[in-house]
Amino acid sequence: MRLIVTCAFGLEAVVKRELQALGFSGFSGADGRIEFPASVNDIPRINLWLRAADRVLLKLAEFPAADFDQLFDNTNRIPWENWIPREARITVLAKCVRSQLASERSCQSITKKAVVNRLLDHLRVRDLPETGEEYTIQASIIKDVAQITLDTTGPGLHKRGYRKDTGEAPLRENLAAALVLLSFYRPERLLLDPMCGSGTILIEAAMLARNIAPGLKRSFASESWAKVPAEAWEEARASARQAIIKEGELSIQGSDIDPARIEDAKANARRAGVGEDITFEVKDLKDLWIDKPSGIVISNPPYGIHVGSLKELTPLYVLLHKMFKNKDGWSLYILTADQRFPDFFKRARPDKVRKLFNGPIEAHYYQYYGKPPSPRG
Template sequence: MKKITLIATLTFGLEAVVKRELQALGFDDLRVSNGKVEFDATVADIPTVNLWLRSADRVLLKMGEFEAKDFDTLYEQTYALPWENWITEEGKFTVTGASVKSQLQSVRSCQAIVKKAVVERLSEEYDTDWFEESGPDFPIKVSVLNDLATLTLDTSGSGLNRRGYRKQAGRAAIKETLAAALVQLSFWNKERLLIDPMCGSGTILIEAAMIGRNIAPGLNREFASEFWPGIPAKAWKQARSHARSQVKSDLEMQLFGHDVDEESIYASKSNAKAAGVGKDIQFEKKDVRDLWIDQEHGIVISNFPYGVRMGNFKELNKLYISFNQTFKKKKGWSIYVLTADKKFPDYFKRAQPDRTRKLFNGTIEVRYYQYFGERPGSQVKEQETPE
């Protein structure tokens, strides 16, 4: 089958996570750069990658890449690409773009030039001057970085974070893709106890449960490229059938979510049920200040309130103090906290973070503070993050 090049785009800081996911799917020769992982594949791989990637934002099909310092070059090189191999005569295509540190600074102009070039290429190939654009969606993206233009087709459509289970989300809700990454950057596995003491709409625990049960995150949604004639329907059917066969049904996990807001608990339960993991997680309305831990070992992963979720500094201060009192002597617990508050380590007195990772929750810059606990059955501290 003909080789193609795919690009998994992602949130800055998650390159190693997405690389590991692709390796687990059997891909090698991965080219990693800021915000993306590029790799060789076949057309039949497009369904598999879209169904299984947990922490990537989108899967793009690379059409071409070239230096473009002026609009004439952008037009000519775009026109030269074989768009007709993918876009049908009735196909609908919009163009979105980005330009960073390049001479072609006007994104709107770049989009217009690319659209014109694609239209004129398809007009010649299909011998028509009019396109109804009533068929499948073929989203085109033009990205110009340091005068290097990359033209792609978006095979995902809506972002991969759109799993389809989150019917309700609270304020400043964490993206599903980021939540999955937080779990994969921790020492949690399906045999270990996991608590989110401020679970919001339950996303972190739901993603953990899906990982534990090996549920493909895209199993219950559609993708733009499902309707492309260039990808055999059989490939999608086989990929989905295989994904369903991989789900682990006979499994018990220790997943607990708490939140002081009753509506959040309701949303968490509803979302978990929609994701097919409603019976795997125990949600309970509880203030973190009332949290009582009697287990010797466990893991906490939580998206702490910061600004958007809690504007009252006094309340935030009380929360930090309570969390510190609960976990500062729990050396068998590994603690993972996502927050935009850079002062959090000053309040958690057990130790300085073993690792701090800068990430983005949407447009908000956050820190993922990682405190490693002792391994179960050992007095030895967990030393390395699983990357």
């Protein structure tokens, strides 16, 4: 069997490295989709451990679909009875890109009709009550080729289960994890977010440092599937709990001018199991004093399009420049939708700029590398 892991554009290499660390290879796929061979018993482990991905899909078929007859007939040939029980609630999502079949609503309807007809015939029943667990089918039709998948994840992987109040302009958890994975952060380094909001970046960094599986506190759609052994889920969760690193201290600090956001951050960190690993405090950026020779800043300044005008963000950029212009031992990683940022942070040109997406919002990740820390710290 083959799985497809989806992710935001720009994060494919990050997710591939995560999958390689889990022991997978043989990758293929287009933008935002990574396909690879796996077994049904791998589904729990992949869902539990991926930090930067969106979903894990089970690929059931790929075929030409230039018209509705092709879509119906080929979808009807899939052995749905092997995966979907009679009482399942069936949801179909369709996406059509550069294809003759352009109506997503029509493709959803045709796909579901093909699935239902197949189940009625092979289960030898007259109706499907649709009173049980939800099974989500995705029909992705790109350039007249349909890819039919079954969603093993349920709510997106960014929903870890620890964040209750996101405040304004929330940064998705999987993107926050990707920001950390794209940095040179290591558990022995000092990590700072001086505009931490509800603490998502720092919480994801602490979970990474403690080797806490991001999906450990949530459930997944495929946990109810008869085809995925319950023992596989039990073993994957037990292994993840045993893998947590409890020893050693972390130097992770976050501050924000808003007391309510800091209270949210503390509560989120406690729910994530890293409440003792992060120091949060209410502090204006202009009052922050940097007295360490080296460290790492990973931050997502408030998006102007959500929080205020771009002019309101300019003082933040100027302050960051003043704070770090002579701190060449510090590495800075700044995600912002404002492309003016390098005009104000003039310590050097960014070493790397990546285009990333926080949901529908296009942003740039500006990476400034500091000098490596001395052996003494």
